[in-house]
Amino acid sequence: xxxxxxxxxxxxxxxxxxxxxxxxxxxxxxxxxxxxxxxxxxxxxxxxxxxxxxxxxxxxxxxxxxxxxxxxxxxxxxxxxxxxxxxxxxxxxxxxxxxxxxxxxxxxxxxxxxxxxxxxxxxxxxxxxxxxxxxxxxxxxxxxxxxxxxxxxxxxxxxxxxxxxxxxxxxxxxxxxxxxxxxxxxxxxxxxxxxxxxxxxxxxxxxxxxxxxxxxxxxxxxxxx
Numbered sequence: 463x464x465x466x467x468x469x470x471x472x473x474x475x476x477x478x479x480x481x482x483x484x485x486x487x488x489x490x491x492x493x494x495x496x497x498x499x500x501x502x503x504x505x506x507x508x509x510x511x512x513x514x515x516x517x518x519x520x521x522x523x524x525x526x527x528x529x530x531x532x533x534x535x536x537x538x539x540x541x542x543x544x545x546x547x548x549x550x551x552x553x554x555x556x557x558x559x560x561x562x563x564x565x566x567x568x569x570x571x572x573x574x575x576x577x578x579x580x581x582x583x584x585x586x587x588x589x590x591x592x593x594x595x596x597x598x599x600x601x602x603x604x605x606x607x608x609x610x611x612x613x614x615x616x617x618x619x620x621x622x623x624x625x626x627x628x629x630x631x632x633x634x635x636x637x638x639x640x641x642x643x644x645x646x647x648x649x650x651x652x653x654x655x656x657x658x659x660x661x662x663x664x665x666x667x668x669x670x671x672x673x674x675x676x677x678x679x680x681x682x683x684x685x686x687x
Contacts, residue, residue, distance in 0.1 A: 465514045468661060468669055469621055475514035476503045476540075477668070482510070484575060486536040486665040489628055490518055491619055493600040497525040499544065500617055500628050501537040501665070504575065508540030512547055525550045527595065529604070531630035532614040533558035534571045534640075535579050537665065542582055553595075555606060556587035558613025568639040569611075588615065607654065609647020611640050616654060627676065629654055630665030633683050644687055651684050 466474040468489075474480060476488030485503035488511055497519060503511055515523055525548040530538050533554065541552050554562060561569035565579040572579040592605035592615070607616045610631045617628040632651065636642035655677060662676035663669055670676045 465518045466669065467518075468663065468671075469624065469626065471621060472619065472626060472663075473514075473518040474663070474669065475499070475518055476501075476511045478666070480510075480514065481505075484536055486534075486630065487663065487668065488540075489663050490515055491602065492519060493597045493602070495524060496527070496597045497523065498527045498529060498595070498597070498602060499525055499550070500529050500663075501531055501630060502528060502540035502544055504536040504539050506539050506543060506580065508543040508547070511540055512544065523548065526597070528552045529595070529602075529615075529617055530554040530558075530562070531617065531628065531665070532611045533561040533569060534611070534631070535575055535577070536571070537630060538562060538570070538582065539579060542580060551585040552582070553586040553588055554584055555613030555615050556589050557608070558611050559584050559587040569641070571640070588613075605653065607647075607650035609643055609645075609650045610634055610636065611642065614650070616650075618657065618659075624660040625657060626661045626663065627654060627657060627659035628663045629659075629680070632662075632664055632680060633667065648684065648687070651680050655680055 471492035473490045489500040491498045565581045567573040594603045619626045661671040
């Protein structure tokens with residue numbers, strides 16, 4: 463499957479039907495003079511994602527920032543290679559940062575995939591409940607949405623009057639080795655519903671729009687647990 467344009471300036475550039483069956487979705491956001499990548503797939507070789515970024519932006523790549531929504535290998539393994547190719551800065555919430563820095567095989571789920579994860583240097587360990595990411599021509603914001611992991615975050619982008627929510631792994635799973643907390647997850651999902659997203663970009667299930675489909679997806683998983 464080729465790169466998916468979600469809305470002008472926002473593309474899915476990685477995912478199970480795009481770059482590899484083990485990859486969570488990776489989303490590219492074009493903010494004027496800068497590009498931001500949300501999650502980086504399961505492979506330490508990020509060449510497929512980088513090729514898709516070039517295809518999506520159709521201009522010289524100025525990828526300045528990688529935002530990791532949580533510490534699992536299917537979302538983070540390509541981050542080091544992408545930084546090597548672009549010098550992009552890497553951010554992850556402080557509560558998930560240690561597992562990435564130490565390449566913990568259980569908390570990063572690397573053991574699930576029967577592979578090893580190399581330690582990853584983090585440029586910014588995000589703290590608190592959330593704040594904006596400010597760039598030259600625009601901004602994204604993030605909010606702390608713990609539950610699947612302690613440091614799970616969701617990213618929000620306002621574009622053309624629409625709220626695009628990057629809510630990776632809304633569906634879980636919830637495992638002791640991930641330090642999951644279903645009660646925290648429920649509270650996080652209710653916070654996401656208050657955002658009234660027009661488009662939901664999920665980590666494994668893909669893209670849901672318009673707003674009623676985005677809401678229904680979150681509510682469906684809330685009703686299951």
